[in-house]
Structures are given as structure tokens and as C-alpha cells.
Amino acid sequence: MSGWDEFIKKYQLGMTEPRKLVVDSIPVLKKHNVRTVLDHGCGAGRHTVFLAQQGFDVTGVDISEEAVKRTKALLEKTGLEARIDAGDMRSLVYPDSSFDAVVSVGVILHGLHADIEKTISEIERVLKPKGILVATMISHKDPKISEGREIAPNVYVGIHGPESEEPHYVCDEGILDRFFKNFDYLMKRYGEGSKGDKKVFGMQKRYPWELIIQKK
Ligand SMILES: C[S@@+](CC[C@H](N)C(=O)[O-])C[C@H]1O[C@@H](n2cnc3c(N)ncnc32)[C@H](O)[C@@H]1O
Numbered sequence: 001m002s003g004w005d006e007f008i009k010k011y012q013l014g015m016t017e018p019r020k021l022v023v024d025s026i027p028v029l030k031k032h033n034v035r036t037v038l039d040h041g042c043g044a045g046r047h048t049v050f051l052a053q054q055g056f057d058v059t060g061v062d063i064s065e066e067a068v069k070r071t072k073a074l075l076e077k078t079g080l081e082a083r084i085d086a087g088d089m090r091s092l093v094y095p096d097s098s099f100d101a102v103v104s105v106g107v108i109l110h111g112l113h114a115d116i117e118k119t120i121s122e123i124e125r126v127l128k129p130k131g132i133l134v135a136t137m138i139s140h141k142d143p144k145i146s147e148g149r150e151i152a153p154n155v156y157v158g159i160h161g162p163e164s165e166e167p168h169y170v171c172d173e174g175i176l177d178r179f180f181k182n183f184d185y186l187m188k189r190y191g192e193g194s195k196g197d198k199k200v201f202g203m204q205k206r207y208p209w210e211l212i213i214q215k216k
Pocket of ligand 1: 004005008015040041042043044045046047061062063064067087088089090104105106107110
């Protein structure tokens with residue numbers, strides 16, 4: 001079983017509420033006539049279900065088989081429909097311009113520099129022109145960074161409890177802007193995380209970057 005399967009089994013089930021960023025993004029998605037949404041790294045499915053409840057045509061993808069299983073079970077329980085796939089964010093199976101929006105909470109940041117660049121270029125590829133990306137990244141303001149170990153420039157392990165040994169990429173504003181250079185910012189803020197995050201990580205104020213951005 002992979003580390004992510006373990007994470008989903010043990011911890012993510014406590015995360016049931018959608019993240020405030022995703023709730024806040026709904027009027028923006030509706031204003032831009034978004035219909036198809038990719039829940040990128042869907043985990044145990046909290047945003048897949050929330051987005052389907054909002055009336056979007058949702059696809060979820062995650063590298064963890066356990067995540068795929070949990071998300072499908074949650075959809076069945078709630079009587080909602082979405083397509084759920086096992087897949088790697090660094091090489092998505094979807095054709096170019098498949099989605100009006102991508103929602104990616106706590107996902108893009110898991111990798112080394114080259115992984116993040118590949119992941120973002122894949123998001124750009126599957127988004128339609130002027131498509132919207134709703135995403136979080138870890139910011140340099142995160143108080144847990146000092147407890148972590150830097151294994152490559154800007155990449156830390158040991159800064160999250162349950163998923164501690166997974167790589168976490170930390171961005172200051174300059175790095176963030178370079179990663180997302182092919183997008184225009186509709187919103188960029190330091191967030192707080194959700195009550196579910198507090199339950200799982202024991203800490204809500206992590207000051208993550210919360211982004212709503214539009215492909216140029
Ligand atoms: C912190 S969880 C967030 C889950 C979900 N977005 C949420 O907010 O509840 C990170 C998720 O990213 C997934 N993930 C990690 N690396 C991945 C990769 N290379 N490709 C696809 N998914 C990945 C994990 O399996 C896990 O479900």
C-alpha cells in the first residue's frame with residue numbers, strides 16, 4: 001500500500017467539509033459559465049461531492065486506489081454522479097481542453113520542482129482556453145516549515161503530521177508567480193484551511209496560498 005493509500009485510510013475520512021476556498025470559488029465558477037470540473041487529487045472525495053452538489057459535471061482523479069474507492073463510495077452514498085479515475089497528476093489521461101475548471105486542494109505542492117512544473121503544464125493542457133484553476137500551495141509563512149527537513153531547494157518533509165514523509169514544496173510569492181506565469185490572477189490570498197484540516201493536521205493557521213486563476 002502506498003503512503004497516500006495509508007493517508008486516505010487513516011486520516012482523510014475526517015475531512016468532510018469543503019475547504020472555504022472551494023466554497024468561495026463557486027460564484028466565480030458560475031460567473032465564468034463553468035460546467036466541467038476536474039477534482040485534481042480528489043482524496044476521499046469531499047470536493048467531488050460538493051462540486052457535484054453545486055450542479056457541475058465533475059471528474060475526479062487521484063494516484064491512490066484507496067482515494068478512488070472512497071470517493072466512489074461517497075458518491076454512491078450521496079446519490080451523486082461523477083467520473084472517478086486512478087491517475088498521476090504528472091501525466092493526465094484526459095485530452096487537451098477537456099475541462100472548464102480544475103480544483104486542486106493540497107495536491108500540486110507534493111513533489112520536487114520538476115514534478116510541480118510537469119503537473120502545472122498538465123493542468124494547463126487539460127484546461128480549456130480561459131479555463132479556471134482553483135488551487136492551494138504551501139506558503140513561506142507556514143509556521144511548520146521550521147520543524148521540517150529541506151531535502152531539495154524549497155522541498156520539505158516533516159511539515160505535515162499524517163503525510164509527513166511526502167515532499168511538500170514551499171513557495172514565496174516570486175516562486176508562485178513563476179509557476180503560474182501562464183495564468184492571470186482572479187484571487188490570490190493567504191488562507192486558513194478548514195475545520196477538517198484542523199482535525200487532521202491539528203492546526204488551522206498555515207497561511208497557504210489560495211488561488212483562483214485563469215489560463216491566459
Ligand atoms: C492532502 S490530500 C488532498 C485531497 C483532496 N484534494 C482534499 O482536499 O480533500 C492530497 C491528495 O493528492 C493525491 N496525490 C498525491 N500525489 C499525486 C499524484 N502524483 N497524482 C495524483 N494524485 C496525487 C493523494 O493521493 C491525496 O489524495
